[in-house]
Amino acid sequence: MVDEGAVTVEGARIHYRAAGDGHPVVLLHGGIIDAARVSWPPVFDRLTPEYYVLAPDLLGYGESDLIDDTYSIPRHAEIVAGVLDTLDCGPVTLVGLSLGGGVAIQLALDRPDLVETLVPIDPFGLGRDLPNGRLSLFLARVQVFNRIAIAAFRRSRRLTRASLGGLVHDLDALPAAAVDAVYEEVKRPAAGAAFRRFRDAEVSRHGYRTTFTDRYDDLVAPTRLLHGAHDELFPVAWAERAAEGIPDAELHVLDDCAHWAPRENPDAVARHVDAAVAGR
Structure with missing residues (x-):
């Protein structure tokens, strides 16, 4: 049975889904239009027979509060740390996708007492370059285009589906769910x-503000990096560089995935989480 709950951290109500029993595994979703209910259900269901699985909605996403705050990677990590402290949940196997992967790495650096093993999936923070250069900077500064796109997606499931083409390797194979x-x-x-x-x-004219490339030596948690071979947002080369720089790290490239592995191949993601827990 899935427990839908919430805790208050620094004045913000943070919603979470939890189920199972055993070693704690925490799943952090990505950005754009994401939440625990969006990216994680197939992985969540595969893990709960063996583990206690906790999937929070990050600050401002899903059913968590949107408050007047700084939505940087370090700030998200502080909020997640507050959730784990409040729930007395740690040390954990921490799994993070994209933005959530950057939050997971930040948390492992800031609060190593909370993170036993780390599984970043196509994570933010492994490089500074914006994926589309000046266009990415322009879109970050002129946010009206994001609002227009979301308004269009709300009116059309077809447009919503088409928008996911940049996140997955094979849109036709993406489950309807x-x-x-x-x-x-x-x-x-x-x-x-x-x-x-x-x-x-996080977006500046010099690129992403938060990067971990000069802090890899400080990561003490065993790290299993997962990266989609066809990811067009964050290049595989960034993950390869990270795997070389993090003291106890290994990289697994998922040949059939782009940027959304938990939905493209949840079996593979669950197997790698299993392996990370086993090796902790």
Whole structure:
């Protein structure tokens, strides 16, 4: 049975889904239009027979509060740390996708007492270059285009599905449930707001503000990096460089995935989480 709960951290109500028993595994979702219910259900269901699985909605996403705050990677990590402290949950196997992967790495650096093993999936923070250069900077500064896109997606499941083509390797193979989850999430009144604030905090004319390339030596948790071979947002080369720099790290490239492995190949993600827990 899935427990839908919430805790208050520094004045913000943070919603979470939890189920199972055993070693704690925490799943952090990505950005744009994401939440625990969007990216994680197939992995969540595969892990709960063996583990206690906790999947929070990050600050401003899903059913968590959208408050006046800085939506940077370090700030998200502070909020997640507060959730784990409040729930007395740690040390954990911490799994993070994209933005959530950057939050997971930040948390492992800031609070190593909370992180026993680390599984970043196509994580933010492994490089500074923006994926589309000046266009990415322009879109971060002129946020009206994001608002227009979200308004269009709310009116059309077909457009919502088409928008996922840049995140997956084979759009035709993407389960309908994944599209439905995004389509339902985009209908929330505040959909996209947290991501726009994230871009305000993290995108500069010099590239991404938060990068971990000079802090790899400080990561003490065993780290299993997963990266989609066809990811067009964050290049595989960044993950290869990270695997070489992190003291106890290994990289596994997922040949059939782009940027959304938990939905493209949840079996592989669950197997790698199993392996990370076994090797802890």
